[in-house]
Structure formats: structure tokens, C-alpha cells
Amino acid sequence: MLNFQFVSPTKIIFGKNTEEKVGEEVKKLSDKILLHYGQGSIKKIGLYDIVVESLKKAGVDFVELGGVQPNPRLSLVKKGIEICKKEKINFILAVGGGSVIDSSKAIAAGVKYEGDVWELYEGKGTLKDALSVGVILTIPAAGSEASMGSVITKEEGWYKRAINYDILRPKFTIMNPELTYSLPPFQTAVGTVDMLTHVMERYFTNTKNVDLTDRLSEATMRTIIHNAPLALEDPHNYNVRAEIMWAGTVAHNGLLGTGREEDWATHDIEHEVSGIYDVAHGAGLAVLFPAWMKYVYRHDINRFAQYATRVWNVEPDFFNLEKTALEGIKRLENYYKESLNLPLTLKELKVPDDRFEEMAEKATEKGPLGNFVKLYKEDVLNILKLAK
Amino acid sequence: MLNFQFVSPTKIIFGKNTEEKVGEEVKKLSDKILLHYGQGSIKKIGLYDIVVESLKKAGVDFVELGGVQPNPRLSLVKKGIEICKKEKINFILAVGGGSVIDSSKAIAAGVKYEGDVWELYEGKGTLKDALSVGVILTIPAAGSEASMGSVITKEEGWYKRAINYDILRPKFTIMNPELTYSLPPFQTAVGTVDMLTHVMERYFTNTKNVDLTDRLSEATMRTIIHNAPLALEDPHNYNVRAEIMWAGTVAHNGLLGTGREEDWATHDIEHEVSGIYDVAHGAGLAVLFPAWMKYVYRHDINRFAQYATRVWNVEPDFFNLEKTALEGIKRLENYYKESLNLPLTLKELKVPDDRFEEMAEKATEKGPLGNFVKLYKEDVLNILKLAK
Numbered sequence: 001m002l003n004f005q006f007v008s009p010t011k012i013i014f015g016k017n018t019e020e021k022v023g024e025e026v027k028k029l030s031d032k033i034l035l036h037y038g039q040g041s042i043k044k045i046g047l048y049d050i051v052v053e054s055l056k057k058a059g060v061d062f063v064e065l066g067g068v069q070p071n072p073r074l075s076l077v078k079k080g081i082e083i084c085k086k087e088k089i090n091f092i093l094a095v096g097g098g099s100v101i102d103s104s105k106a107i108a109a110g111v112k113y114e115g116d117v118w119e120l121y122e123g124k125g126t127l128k129d130a131l132s133v134g135v136i137l138t139i140p141a142a143g144s145e146a147s148m149g150s151v152i153t154k155e156e157g158w159y160k161r162a163i164n165y166d167i168l169r170p171k172f173t174i175m176n177p178e179l180t181y182s183l184p185p186f187q188t189a190v191g192t193v194d195m196l197t198h199v200m201e202r203y204f205t206n207t208k209n210v211d212l213t214d215r216l217s218e219a220t221m222r223t224i225i226h227n228a229p230l231a232l233e234d235p236h237n238y239n240v241r242a243e244i245m246w247a248g249t250v251a252h253n254g255l256l257g258t259g260r261e262e263d264w265a266t267h268d269i270e271h272e273v274s275g276i277y278d279v280a281h282g283a284g285l286a287v288l289f290p291a292w293m294k295y296v297y298r299h300d301i302n303r304f305a306q307y308a309t310r311v312w313n314v315e316p317d318f319f320n321l322e323k324t325a326l327e328g329i330k331r332l333e334n335y336y337k338e339s340l341n342l343p344l345t346l347k348e349l350k351v352p353d354d355r356f357e358e359m360a361e362k363a364t365e366k367g368p369l370g371n372f373v374k375l376y377k378e379d380v381l382n383i384l385k386l387a388k
Numbered sequence: 389m390l391n392f393q394f395v396s397p398t399k400i401i402f403g404k405n406t407e408e409k410v411g412e413e414v415k416k417l418s419d420k421i422l423l424h425y426g427q428g429s430i431k432k433i434g435l436y437d438i439v440v441e442s443l444k445k446a447g448v449d450f451v452e453l454g455g456v457q458p459n460p461r462l463s464l465v466k467k468g469i470e471i472c473k474k475e476k477i478n479f480i481l482a483v484g485g486g487s488v489i490d491s492s493k494a495i496a497a498g499v500k501y502e503g504d505v506w507e508l509y510e511g512k513g514t515l516k517d518a519l520s521v522g523v524i525l526t527i528p529a530a531g532s533e534a535s536m537g538s539v540i541t542k543e544e545g546w547y548k549r550a551i552n553y554d555i556l557r558p559k560f561t562i563m564n565p566e567l568t569y570s571l572p573p574f575q576t577a578v579g580t581v582d583m584l585t586h587v588m589e590r591y592f593t594n595t596k597n598v599d600l601t602d603r604l605s606e607a608t609m610r611t612i613i614h615n616a617p618l619a620l621e622d623p624h625n626y627n628v629r630a631e632i633m634w635a636g637t638v639a640h641n642g643l644l645g646t647g648r649e650e651d652w653a654t655h656d657i658e659h660e661v662s663g664i665y666d667v668a669h670g671a672g673l674a675v676l677f678p679a680w681m682k683y684v685y686r687h688d689i690n691r692f693a694q695y696a697t698r699v700w701n702v703e704p705d706f707f708n709l710e711k712t713a714l715e716g717i718k719r720l721e722n723y724y725k726e727s728l729n730l731p732l733t734l735k736e737l738k739v740p741d742d743r744f745e746e747m748a749e750k751a752t753e754k755g756p757l758g759n760f761v762k763l764y765k766e767d768v769l770n771i772l773k774l775a776k
Contacts, residue, residue, distance in 0.1 A: 212608065
């Protein structure tokens with residue numbers, strides 16, 4: 001086990017009708033906020049009205065900024081920064097999914113950072129202070145509601161880049177599983193893939209003796225795997241939606257990475273794909289992670305065999321652990337295809353193969369990706385080809 | 389799943405040599421502290437000198453208060469409160485195990501509480517503010533290093549009572565598994581029982597649909613069960629000590645109780661026993677929890693069968709789940725006896741049966757115990773007899 005630091009201070013307020021408490025929670029931290037949201041789904045499900053009423057009742061002033069798109073854009077972030085500075089706002093309430101939260105974190109960072117906020121995402125600056133962010137979560141997937149990360153896309157050149165700072169972890173997150181009832185099946189499915197991939201990016205590690213994190217990770221994956229198809233069958237099942245929602249947070253708040261080296265190569269590759277083609281992040285991961293697995297599993301067959309056995313109930317063949325390992329990868333693919341109805345190839349995602357070279361180049365321009373196996377441009381190209 | 393709030397803001401600093409950072413961490417929060425510890429073991433293992441040097445180097449003033457006993461006493465807490473008030477101290481550094489941390493939390497509470505601190509433990513007052521506490525953990529067991537709880541014993545009448553407040557969660561906890569190498573086998577064993585019982589008190593619940601917390605709990609229990617005997621065999625095995633140490637924190641920071649009703653009857657009963665007889669808390673639990681299980685398992689045979697199967701690898705007998713359930717309890721008892729070398733009866737702990745009546749009376753004087761099954765005086769008496 002490696003030395004580590006772990007802090008996850010986000011206050012989780014979980015359950016039915018919890019969104020009604022938002023004004024009260026915000027009021028403890030701020031009198032004037034930016035209310036940040038996406039493209040209107042929060043109005044359709046009636047959440048917007050509840051939030052506005054709760055804020056007004058608590059005496060919280062707010063300025064609105066809607067319009068966050070999936071793969072949230074730098075231009076809107078800059079607009080948010082401008083508003084916050086002009087209006088002397090010190091708190092951002094994100095109402096939505098990962099894109100809205102990531103956009104909020106970027107604004108929170110940008111207001112306090114002296115240079116251009118994109119410098120942070122390019123790794124050219126260091127963040128020392130940020131505004132506070134609170135969340136009402138409507139899409140369980142990205143785990144951004146308790147994570148330290150924010151991923152933003154710069155339209156010019158279509159760069160999608162991430163930052164990670166503990167000070168960006170939201171102060172509170174309100175999670176009512178009922179708010180996820182209306183998610184379309186595709187959203188539920190790609191959210192599931194996103195969560196599972198957050199765990200797997202941490203699970204495939206070179207660090208030995210990580211019993212607890214392995215087992216906690218397997219527990220989280222099994223819970224997600226079991227419940228997601230039930231949510232597709234019965235979208236209004238509270239308990240099933242609740243399991244998925246809470247698992248999505250646990251998957252990415254950092255607990256499952258404690259004491260081990262993490263990978264994240266597949267996320268980096270996917271960022272190149274969805275940066276250019278605007279593919280749903282989870283859909284990209286559903287295609288790319290199995291391809292990554294096939295490319296690297298020989299590096300540690302025992303770990304892949306453990307994964308197959310403990311996560312997918314593959315009976316281990318102790319005389320052929322490679323077979324066991326491969327069966328685990330196959331079950332993951334089958335699950336994505338059969339249980340979540342997701343495409344398994346880039347072609348199905350309408351990602352042609354004519355810019356693979358460019359993506360592999362961009363992904364590795366700052367050096368090799370990942371840790372489990374270091375991936376150079378050629379490796380990324382091979383993985384893209386495996387996913388074709 | 390039930391609605392819940394969860395917050396666990398303690399910053400975990402885990403790994404080799406991390407105790408050397410204590411001065412730096414404290415300095416961020418305070419210039420003058422109370423250094424609180426137990427009966428000298430931290431001097432024997434050289435930790436005291438490291439801490440003092442680190443504090444001095446960081447320019448942190450400190451006043452010392454050693455002498456915390458197992459089952460920490462109210463009289464010392466009061467002494468600590470007096471010192472903090474007199475010396476205008478605003479931070480307490482606990483260096484030790486659960487008793488030292490609990491004593492520190494009690495002092496932290498008492499300094500800010502206007503009445504007598506014991507009122508809080510009697511449930512006659514409410515805590516609104518407290519000093520900050522930081523921890524260097526030397527005994528993995530109680531989980532107090534990231535929990536909201538504090539358990540104190542009032543010598544007059546030998547009452548052992550608990551309080552739980554989020555504001556008592558330590559600001560940081562430093563955990564170096566090497567500091568646990570010198571723990572005697574008995575301490576390692578009873579610490580293991582304490583951790584496992586923290587999980588089991590939450591696991592046996594009437595709340596349905598708690599998939600994730602069930603699986604995370606099973607993951608934590610399996611990790612503890614696997615590693616504790618290895619630590620007894622090889623006390624200087626870093627990885628084994630690290631797994632146990634981190635699992636002890638996860639077992640009790642509240643994550644494994646999210647969304648469910650918890651029990652805690654056995655802890656309450658044990659507090660009566662160790663309040664009078666000064667038995668090691670974990671040793672008391674090793675005797676009492678299996679007795680509790682035997683007394684209540686019929687209330688939900690399926691849950692006990694799940695426990696047996698998923699935690700102890702009992703092959704389920706689907707035509708006789710009661711048998712499966714009982715086999716799980718038996719394996720726990722065997723584990724305590726064979727793998728941890730612990731006594732299984734109160735008699736072996738030198739607890740005679742002549743004050744059972746008094747303990748059952750005291751335990752239930754404020755109403756029935758527990759939630760899984762509500763226990764009245766007669767039930768507590770029966771459990772004590774089962775544990776005789």
C-alpha cells in the first residue's frame with residue numbers, strides 16, 4: 001500500500017424531498033449566489049421552481065446562468081466568471097449533472113485565479129483559492145458532486161482537459177433519487193458506464209497489497225452492475241435509483257483510490273474522442289475501456305482474473321488464468337451490450353477512423369498516458385483501432 | 389433505503405513517517421495546543437519525541453496532559469477542560485488510541501459547553517460548538533479517529549456513556565501503520581473485534597434495499613477478518629497492519645451506516661460490563677455480540693444467511709437458511725477463539741453473574757436498546773446469561 005492523503009468533506013444530503021432544503025443550506029454559506037444549470041431539463045421536471053422558491057424563502061439572492069452543454073465549454077465558464085466578479089458573488093449552486101458541476105467548479109476556480117482559467121487546465125498555473133460550490137444532483141454518473149475534479153472543453157482546437165484540487169470539492173450535495181426518474185434510458189446507461197469506469201481506472205493498478213480498496217471497489221461495481229438494468233426496466237423504482245446514485249458518488253470521491261496508483265489512460269483517450277466528436281462521455285468509455293483491457297491485460301493476468309472472479313462471478317480456471325481474465329472482459333462487454341443496450345464500437349458512435357492519428361498525437365503530447373501500462377502514441381493508436 | 393446525511397471531513401494522512409508532519413498540520417490550525425496522551429507507550433516507542441520535535445520546529449506551543457486510561461475517565465476530562473480554559477488553548481492533539489481520542493473530544497466539547505460536560509453524555513444538554521481535535525493514531529480499533537463519537541466513563545457510579553456530534557470529528561488524523569507494530573497480540577485481537585462489531589452493529593438492520601452499504605460492509609469485514617490473524621503471526625508486516633488500520637477507520641466513519649437504521653444494543657450492553665469491570669471493550673464485544681446474534685437471529689434469518697454466505701463463505705443451504713444463519717454465527721465465534729485467541733464467555737473475562745440484574749437495569753433505564761430487535765431489561769438479562 002502506498003502513502004496517501006484523503007479528504008472528502010462534502011456534506012451529503014440524501015433522500016426524498018431533500019432539494020427543498022437547498023435555500024437553508026446555501027444560506028449558511030452565502031447571501032448571493034450564481035445559480036448555474038444546463039439546458040432546461042430542471043425546468044421540465046419542476047426542480048427549477050422548487051430551488052427558486054427555497055432560495056427566496058431563505059433570503060438568498062441569485063443570478064442565473066443556464067445553458068451548460070454536455071462536455072461543458074470554456075466560453076460559458078468565462079461568462080460565469082465575469083458575472084461572479086461583476087455581481088460580487090461568492091458561491092455557485094450547480095443544479096444538474098457532471099457537466100453543470102464541472103462548469104461550476106471551473107467558474108469557482110476562475111474567479112479566484114489571477115490568470116486565464118484555461119491555464120489551470122493546461123497545467124500552466126496552480127490554483128490556491130476558489131469560490132464555494134454546492135450541488136443538487138440530477139444525473140448520477142460523473143461523481144463530480146463529491147470529487148476534486150473538473151473537466152472542461154475549450155472550443156478552439158477542441159481540447160478537453162481536467163483539473164483536480166481538493167478545494168474544488170463541493171461544500172454540500174443534495175441527492176434525491178426521485179429527480180433521476182425521468183432520465184432517458186441512454187443517460188442511465190452511459191451514467192452507469194461512467195461510474196464503473198471510475199472504479200476500474202483505480203482498480204487496475206500496479207500497487208500490491210490493496211485488499212480493502214480492492215474489496216470496496218468490487219462491492220461498488222457489483223452494486224452498480226446489479227442495479228442499473230433494474231433502473232432501465234423500472235425507471236421509477238426508488239431503491240434502485242438510490243443505490244445507483246449513492247454508488248456513483250462513492251465510485252469517485254477518492255475512497256476507492258486510497259493507497260494505490262491509479263490509471264486514467266482511458267479517460268484521457270476518451271477526452272480526445274469526445275472533445276472532437278461530442279460523444280457522450282460514458283458511451284465513449286463503454287467502447288474504449290474494454291479495448292484498453294484487451295490491450296493491457298497480459299501485464300497482470302492475476303489482477304484481471306481477480307476482477308473476473310470477484311466482480312463477474314467467473315469461476316476461476318486456476319490452470320488457465322488468462323482464460324479467466326478474458327472471460328471477465330467478455331462479461332463486461334456483454335453487459336454493456338445486452339443489459340445496457342450500448343454500442344461497442346467507435347463506428348457505431350459515428351466516430352470515423354480518419355482522425356485516430358491526430359487523437360493519439362494530442363492525447364500523448366505531454367507524455368505517455370496511464371500507469372498500469374504506460375501508453376505511447378502507438379499504443380493509443382492500437383487501442384483506438386481495437387475499438388474501431 | 390432511508391434518507392440520510394453524511395459528512396466525514398477528517399483529512400486522513402496515511403503511511404510511513406507521516407507522524408513527522410504533525411507540527412506542520414497543527415500549525416495551520418493553532419499556535420497553542422493541549423498534547424493529550426495515555427500511559428506512556430508513546431514514549432516507549434519513540435513517538436513522543438518525534439511529536440514534540442515536530443511541534444517545536446513548527447513553532448507550536450503545547451501543554452501536556454498524559455494519563456488517559458482505557459475506558460477514559462471523566463475526572464481527567466475535567467482536568468483537561470480546566471487546563472484549556474486557563475491556558476487559552478483552542479486545539480487538542482490526541483496521540484494514542486480510541487481512549488485518548490475520546491478523552492480529547494470530551495475536553496473539546498467541555499471547553500465550549502456552558503454546563504457540566506457530563507450533562508452532554510447524559511443527554512441533558514446539546515453541544516453547539518467545540519474546540520478542534522487532531523489525531524495521531526496508535527491503536528486501530530475504536531474508529532474514533534474519524535467518527536463523531538466519544539465514550540467516557542464517570543467513576544462515580546461507573547457510568548459509561550456516549551455522545552455523537554459531527555463537530556467532534558477530528559480535523560486530521562495521521563496514521564502510520566508502523567506505529568502499531570508494537571501492539572501486544574491481545575490489543576491487536578480486541579481491536580479487530582471492535583472494528584468488526586462497528587460494522588456488524590450497522591449491518592443487522594431492518595432497513596430493506598441497502599445493497600451498497602451491505603456490500604461495502606462485507607468488503608470491510610472480509611478485509612479485517614483476513615488480515616488480523618496475519619498481523620498476529622507477523623506483527624511487523626507493514627501491508628497487513630496498513631489494511632487493518634485503514635479498515636478500522638472506514639468501519640466507523642459513518643459510511644457503512646448510510647441509508648439504514650443501525651442497532652448498537654450490544655455496545656450499550658458492553659458499556660455496562662466494562663463500566664463496572666474495566667474489561668477491554670473489544671474483549672467484551674467478542675463475548676456479547678455472538679450472544680446477541682444467537683438471541684435475535686430468528687428476527688431476520690435471511691439477513692443472517694446473507695451475512696454467513698458473503699462474509700464467511702458459508703455455502704447457503706436454501707432449504708434450511710436457519711442452518712446457514714447459525715453456521716455464520718459459529719464461524720464468527722470460531723474465528724474469535726481460534727484465530728484471535730480470545731475468550732468467549734464472561735466468566736473467562738472474570739465477569740461474575742451476580743450483577744447481571746443491575747447491568748440489565750442500568751442499560752435499559754432510559755428505554756429499550758437497539759433497533760434490529762428492541763431489547764428490554766429481560767432481553768438484556770437473557771443475552772448476558774447466554775454470554776455467561
